[in-house]
Amino acid sequence: MNRRAFLKTLGTAVISSSLIKVKDLKAEEHKTEFYGILVDTTRCIGCRRCEKACAEANGLPIPDISEDKNKEILKNIRNTSPTQYTVVNKYETEKGTVYVPKRCMHCNQPGCAAACLVKAMRKRETGHVTWDLNCIGCRLCMISCPFDIPKFEYDKAIPRIQKCNLCYDRFKKGLVPACVEVCPTQALTFGTRRDILMEAKRRISNNPDKYISHIYGEYEAGGTSHIYISAVPFEKIGFKTNIGLEPYPKYSTGFLYAVPFIFVLWPLAMLGFRKATRKDTEE
């Protein structure tokens, strides 16, 4: 090897190594687990205290949760809105009235985060799916969400996407989400996803008469951080049961991975067709 060749190889090695980002070893050491909330719909009493606490913790308009107002509001099935990250709905079933708190499910592989062009919607290492200010307002996250959760502020001059962030700011300060803290019946319990799944399974196996043997969110849409257990089939209390068990990004990744490949193959394929069809004239 002469001097010139040596310098050449050294130069390319330095340039290419600088391009490859060295993996952060620190993050590897402190592996985090996904956190989530176990919602026991048999325990919820429909007091809407979680809605109020959520509003207080997230700086949203504070709802009136007096008993008369509750009665009136719970008549309708509501959806989350830009000013309500969580809503409690009331369903009449054969096993009596069931109250169901609805909010972002914090999917393990969120469709919204996969769809986001600028990584404004992100899945944190701790399981929280959060939204950031660098959003460009394309609303792809709204389309890609199987649970219809991200909401766009159509009435604002500088609109944002609004949704539950599992109280990421409170979590950083070492506090449980506001809704979990105020729940008077512990219908909501916060913990690592592994622990809440275990607890859900324990409750079901200890009360086979009370619960149906299904944990909503264990496998739905590839698994979610918010998991629900119930006494009645989930389709009867407003849950979508047709969303499948595949994580939503998976429906498009296979196709998207093929795109660069096709970009290379397209000219070649066209060339092939041309060669095949114009054979006589060339010769």
Added chain:
Amino acid sequence: MKNKKILSGLVILSLVYVVLIVYGLRMVYSKPVVEAEAIVKEKPENLILIKKTQLFGKIERPGVVFDHEKHVLAVQKQGKKCDVCHSFNIYGESDFSYPKNIKSKDRKTLMNGFHDSCIGCHKENIKADRKSGPITCAECHKTENEKLVLKYPVVEFDFYLHDKHNKKLKNDCSLCHHSYDLEEKDESLRLVYEKGKEESCYYCHDFKNKELTDIQKVSFKKGLDIKTASHRQCINCHLLEKEKGNEAGPLKCVECHTGKYKTIADLKDIPRPNRDQPQKTFISIENATMKEVFFDHTYHEKNHKSCRECHHYALRSCSDCHTIEGTKEGKFINLSQAMHSAFSKESCVGCHSSIANKNKDCAGCHFLIKPVNIETMSPKSNSCSKCHTGKTEPQIREISKPSKVKDKIKIDIVAKEFEPADLPHLKIINKLIDVSNNSKLATYFHRDMNTICVGCHHNTQKTEITENKVPLCRSCHYKESRSLNKTGLVSAYHRGCLGCHEVMKLEKGRKCSECHKESAKRPKEIITEKNDNVVRQNKEKILNVWHP
């Protein structure tokens, strides 16, 4: 040459490309598809839906809704009988299959059979200038019936109907009950009647969720499921009686399929079928380690709607199949499991605990306290001897009302947003004692005051109650606990009180203000750290914090 090589390479590449595109499109469009829901008609008025999905699979045209009653009247008007459509054997019995005389289950023959006999008859009527039915396709196969499902309510042949038939037939059981002698060589003589061995139709003719027995296999082969078998048995007999001019049972669909069911209270005074069953007996098993159990068979008969609720396989003793070791006939469920399984509906413990969970009065305590601890799959200590009494009939005694307990208790330890709550302690105890004394099952198991206290003060030892040192809620439930398996104090109060009120379906004490009034001043810090970022701008600070 070189050109050809490049050419073939490129052709292969383009093929790969096409495959990739197809795969990609498939991935994108293979999201779960929601199928349109079936329209279920719960009250079909004598209509029959002819679809035969089991034989035909998916059919090109929607199923035909057939009005049977209309055709019966039309046939009667012409002075004809049922044998216009159904074939009858020499005894005057029919299998009510249609089209008649077609035994083949081939799709084409069956379809032609339907079309020929329906349209044939309609055509004849048109020729004879009578009122007739449709003859073109869409007149019968109506598109609006594509998703229609007709669902007749199941007929319950309860003790009332059984007794009615019994009285009319003067205790002659042989008309309905038969057994099938598998060892008889002449097949026509296999259906026999054995006195004292009458069983339920379901044991041989019901195939749901079961490994088929030898007799069930025979009836399965003959296509005699419970629906076909009971239709044949009932309607044939009713039809013959009617032809003889006697008073006969119902023949129209809706007359049997009423959807109304008798409750246990309605059937209270109706005598149960007599098959020389024991009345009051001791269940004693040879070589068993436990003592005998007293069993009142008559009492249990009166409290069930059907024998099959316990005798799920045959009207025999449990220990015939479920021996101490377990047999193949009993699916290797041994006797102990058969009596004690908490999950089975047929076992003693399973049935008793389901009563405790389902009866609204019992559920008040038992929604939290399991009659049998399922975690360990064993009964709680001291409760074995309640049933296993030996050769003595158990003494049942009612609980007397207590003398020294607090009348009212003020719960103020967690008062924050609301004012302290008053708990009517004595009133609750008296109510629970009344509930327990009114139920035979409850008095059998609750024999002293301790069992009532444990309703709320669960996990209390017996000695603690007698020494008057009952632990309070706050002894175990910590005020701030929000962990997964430890219920906090606020939650314990709410779930204990509200849960009981809800399952007992009490109207009182379901609203917040009924137990505690809202305090005049709302304390500032309801959630641990109140954000002062109520204003929208301040929220940005939080968002910026998240940005690394």
